[in-house]
Amino acid sequence: MYLSKMSITDYQDYLTYATHAYAQDKIQAGTWSPAEAQTLAAESFQRLLPDGPNTPDHYVFSLMQEGIDQPIGILWIHAQDQKAFIYDFEINSAYRGQGYGKAALKVAEQWAHTQGIREIGLHVFAHNQSAYHLYKKMGYLETDISMVRQIDAEPQPTQHATATTFSEKLDSLIALRESGRASQDTAVLKEALTGFQDLIHAHPQEPVLHYQIGICFDNLGFTNDAIPHYERAISLGLGEDDLRRCYLGLGSSYRVTGQYAHSLAILEKAVEQFPEY
Structure with missing residues (x-):
């Protein structure tokens, strides 16, 4: 061959x-x-x-x-x-x-x-x-392994359907996404993604929405689609609490897609900005 x-x-x-x-x-x-x-x-x-x-x-x-x-x-x-x-x-x-x-x-x-x-x-x-x-x-080694433990608990009703303010909708969608990630429930993750995408139509310059959409794509395995949202969140001035994790998510996404130079650059920037992290 x-x-x-x-x-x-x-x-x-x-x-x-x-x-x-x-x-x-x-x-x-x-x-x-x-x-x-x-x-x-x-x-x-x-x-x-x-x-x-x-x-x-x-x-x-x-x-x-x-x-x-x-x-x-x-x-x-x-x-x-x-x-x-x-x-x-x-x-x-x-x-x-x-x-x-x-x-x-x-x-x-x-x-x-x-x-x-x-x-x-x-x-x-x-x-x-x-x-x-x-x-x-062929000798390829695992470099990242995601593991999940299911916790038996009474299901909690989600609140996003009745949320009215932007903050309430955002918080309920984040809770929904976290639930989907923890349970590895693709349907729940898709529901959260759709909610964030609907919300961003009215708030296209909101950095936290781009960040959350990036996480959803990452959790669903669509790394290439996560990258532009992570980048957009950073460029729009994402708050420091989320910014550290966004740098990590973007650096990891660059690495997974073979963009090693970009990965190194963004992680070095993160270390410089958050040396204690």
Whole structure:
């Protein structure tokens, strides 16, 4: 197997497929409505790959196998400062279960070595056990593990439905989000996200709303969508109590998405501003 820089023609096909798939994921997750999903997905790809396969520090490859005259999959890597992050990796359905996934990761490591890269990162959801076990077999190590313990208690009624003032609505939505995070209840997190998004239409310059939306996206696993809200919250003058945690969330999100230089810069800024934290 070998890597071949994706042609413009193949990239357009990939972009069409990937944008649609991303939009469908967002619709299924309840994050975007069907009416807006395709547009927002296209904007996400445009933000990450403004020059397509020629975007600096991004490498979009077709996975090629000797004896097969068409790509068997794709590999998209971001590389910077001797570190790389796999944004997308997929073996086409007709070629799965034949060892090509393992072979592709080996080829990716060989390519990384020639580029002077010392570390490759990626993200995998806990429910994707087949990918998780493949990465474990290939020597990838877990660097972050989220754990939750369920506490038996009488359910508390949420108050956001009857809240009238901005402060009351905000407090009730934060409580709802915290409840969803603690219980890992996706439906509750989506409900909180929708509430924050509805509220921000009337208060677009409110930094705490951008911060809370960023947290919701993070909790739902949509790290790329969290980043602009964390950034916006900081630029709008987020209060110090939340600012420390926002710096940490943004730095972590940059790292998870392979933007290591940005991650280091924002965390250094946080340490400088909050040396005791």
